[in-house]
Amino acid sequence: MQQLARPLGYFPAPRSQSFCSQCAAALVRRIPPDDTRMRDVCENCGAIHYQNPRMVVGTIPVWQDQVLLCKRAIEPRYGYWTLPAGFMELSETTAAGAQRETLEEAGLQTEIGSLFSVIDVPQADQVHLFFLTQVLDPSLAPGQETLEAHWVSEADIPWSEIAFRTVSLTLERFFEDRRRGHYGVHYVALEKRG
Amino acid sequence: MQQLARPLGYFPAPRSQSFCSQCAAALVRRIPPDDTRMRDVCENCGAIHYQNPRMVVGTIPVWQDQVLLCKRAIEPRYGYWTLPAGFMELSETTAAGAQRETLEEAGLQTEIGSLFSVIDVPQADQVHLFFLTQVLDPSLAPGQETLEAHWVSEADIPWSEIAFRTVSLTLERFFEDRRRGHYGVHYVALEKRG
Numbered sequence: 001m002q003q004l005a006r007p008l009g010y011f012p013a014p015r016s017q018s019f020c021s022q023c024a025a026a027l028v029r030r031i032p033p034d035d036t037r038m039r040d041v042c043e044n045c046g047a048i049h050y051q052n053p054r055m056v057v058g059t060i061p062v063w064q065d066q067v068l069l070c071k072r073a074i075e076p077r078y079g080y081w082t083l084p085a086g087f088m089e090l091s092e093t094t095a096a097g098a099q100r101e102t103l104e105e106a107g108l109q110t111e112i113g114s115l116f117s118v119i120d121v122p123q124a125d126q127v128h129l130f131f132l133t134q135v136l137d138p139s140l141a142p143g144q145e146t147l148e149a150h151w152v153s154e155a156d157i158p159w160s161e162i163a164f165r166t167v168s169l170t171l172e173r174f175f176e177d178r179r180r181g182h183y184g185v186h187y188v189a190l191e192k193r194g
Numbered sequence: 195m196q197q198l199a200r201p202l203g204y205f206p207a208p209r210s211q212s213f214c215s216q217c218a219a220a221l222v223r224r225i226p227p228d229d230t231r232m233r234d235v236c237e238n239c240g241a242i243h244y245q246n247p248r249m250v251v252g253t254i255p256v257w258q259d260q261v262l263l264c265k266r267a268i269e270p271r272y273g274y275w276t277l278p279a280g281f282m283e284l285s286e287t288t289a290a291g292a293q294r295e296t297l298e299e300a301g302l303q304t305e306i307g308s309l310f311s312v313i314d315v316p317q318a319d320q321v322h323l324f325f326l327t328q329v330l331d332p333s334l335a336p337g338q339e340t341l342e343a344h345w346v347s348e349a350d351i352p353w354s355e356i357a358f359r360t361v362s363l364t365l366e367r368f369f370e371d372r373r374r375g376h377y378g379v380h381y382v383a384l385e386k387r388g
Contacts, residue, residue: 006237007236007237007238007239007240008240009240010226010227010235010240010241010242011240011241011242012241012242012244013214013215013216013236013241013242013243013244014216015284017215017216018215018216018217018218019213019214019215019216019217019218020207020213020215021207021211021212021213021214021215021221021243022207022208022211022212022213023212023213024212024213024218024220026218027215032204033204034338037283041204042201042207043200043201044201045201046201046202046203046204046205047204047205047206047207048204048205048206048207049207049215050206050207050281051284052248052249052281052282052283052284053249053282053283053284054246055246055247055249055321087244087246088246088247088321089231089246089247090209090245090246090247090319091316091319091386092316093314093316093383094312094314094321094383095314095381095383096316096383114381115312115379115381118288118309118312118323120287120288120289122285122286122287122290125284125285127249127282127288129312144228184379185309185378185379185381187289187308187309187379189287189288189289189290192285
């Protein structure tokens with residue numbers, strides 16, 4: 001066994017992959033039998049390394065007439081405002097993931113309500129899902145991915161400083177539905193930037 | 195460069211991974227800095243190999259009073275009936291993926307309508323999404339993953355031979371909504387089997 005030093009830093013493995021996770025052989029880029037798309041294929045052990053979009057799951061916490069916004073302490077969009085949200089993990093439901101992210105990022109306990117928005121972000125290979133939630137106690141305790149967290153009225157939303165289009169879209173639809181007195185489920189496909 | 199023979203067969207790379215896709219070093223299972231979960235981590239180059247649930251996207255094609263069912267020509271659930279659906283690919287929206295799968299599995303051209311069901315399947319680390327669709331021409335041309343494809347009336351649905359719970363749930367809700375004359379968006383979290 002080779003003795004390995006600690007790396008200088010850690011980073012999420014990118015989509016591009018060079019070696020087989022099963023046998024460490026070099027991968028080739030080709031269309032496998034009975035397929036129509038280029039994949040990363042191992043010609044040593046036969047493993048096909050499919051890649052698929054990821055889900056980001058979050059909540060729209062509401063207390064009295066205010067919604068919760070979190071100022072991001074991480075890239076991308078450090079210092080911009082977001083609803084609590086993050087990558088869905090294995091072994092959980094979308095609703096449980098949204099609840100977990102809200103607890104992790106804002107220290108906020110919620111009861112998950114209806115699914116509210118499903119937004120395709122093909123340029124990022126992501127789908128974002130936001131849930132309406134009931135807040136049990138408005139106390140906040142921002143986690144390490146959050147610089148600050150605040151309850152914000154519609155008139156005070158910093159629209160030009162919202163981190164992601166999926167968040168501003170979700171907030172816009174939320175306030176529209178609240179004025180109408182009826183909350184729908186909103187599916188939106190964001191266009192790929194040209 | 196090592197000369198490699200062709201493998202005996204190809205298979206989807208499983209979730210369990212032993213080697214780094216970036217540098218081929220052996221992976222270790224540990225909680226990375228600033229994280230709370232066990233991950234596959236490369237202590238050589240620093241890549242963290244996160245894993246996330248996948249989306250399965252499909253349609254509910256309708257022609258007159260009938261829906262389209264496809265008999266599966268692949269495992270799992272070979273020989274059982276399903277709505278056309280499959281794994282969402284990179285660079286597409288959920289709706290475009292659902293449309294593509296319907297064309298691939300049944301040779302059917304559709305215009306995608308509203309999102310109809312979003313179903314968590316935590317035991318499979320999947321989320322299934324089905325869309326209502328408009329059928330332009332009911333001619334069918336089953337692809338290689340489909341033994342046969344048929345238009346089926348509600349009374350003739352083979353409920354005990356449906357491939358997946360997400361498909362039977364989606365069909366049940368579809369027929370209920372059709373009777374009511376109003377189609378909603380249905381979010382369901384399937385329980386993990388004990």
